[in-house]
Amino acid sequence: MKIRNRKRFIGKTKNVVKFVLALSAVLSGSASAWTIAPLSMKIDTSANSRRNILAKGAAFAASVAAPAVSGAYTVPDLAYPYESLEPYIDAPTMKIHHDKHHATYVANLNKATDGKPEAPILDLMANALEAGPIRNSGGGHYNHAFFWDEMAPPNVAKASKVSPQLDGLIKKSFGSMDDMKSKFEAQAAPGAVFGSGWVWVCVNKAGDELKIVGTPNQDNPLMKGVTSEVMFPILGLDVWEHAYYLKYQNRRPEYVSNWWNVVNWNKVSDNCAQVVKNHAGISF
């Protein structure tokens, strides 16, 4: 082979390798899993062989590409170990709730939004009622992300503090912290939220008062049409049976009253400051 032709041959070979690598990367979504196989293939620049290489590369990439739907939304990691909310919320419940239930909402949300531009989860809340499956899957993702974030191990929760701003709003709206908790527990009772749902402490639309509301299924007060006006949650409790049944069975009130022991008031105070300032829900 003449030097000039040899250079062209090497140039073409490099291009084929680059293309196979790029194709594999796109198909697999991973830069690490596939590099060895395409590089070790015998390179031949004839048209037939090139098609073969591409087909083999694609087949290999497809075989290592993990889930059929790889989406934009992901389950956030917990900021604490599964067992760290014991004895109030047990480790098996936390693991199943976070790794399975929340993950299912995220998987369904990714399916429902496949091919559409990625939007922050908060932005999907306002019109969720008209958005078909996003109402349940998007609400489920938002609500659970919110829930994990406001909890902390009992020693951390016990040391956490209600900010002067939140304290002022609690006194203005309910009289005292104890009164707020009583009202919240009454709203969380099986008779108030029948079946599956959530209970929320929200800042009202005007930003000057707190309200306690219950919502069914995975709805929340950020969704237009769920409560009398759109409101901004600063504290929320999951009262679906999957949130407490392993430990508490039918004793939902006991779960609710024990749950106060893992509420991180520093976080709730921070939520309050953010929603009052931004006049919008907490974003993730």
Ligand code: MN
């Ligand atoms: Mn749940």
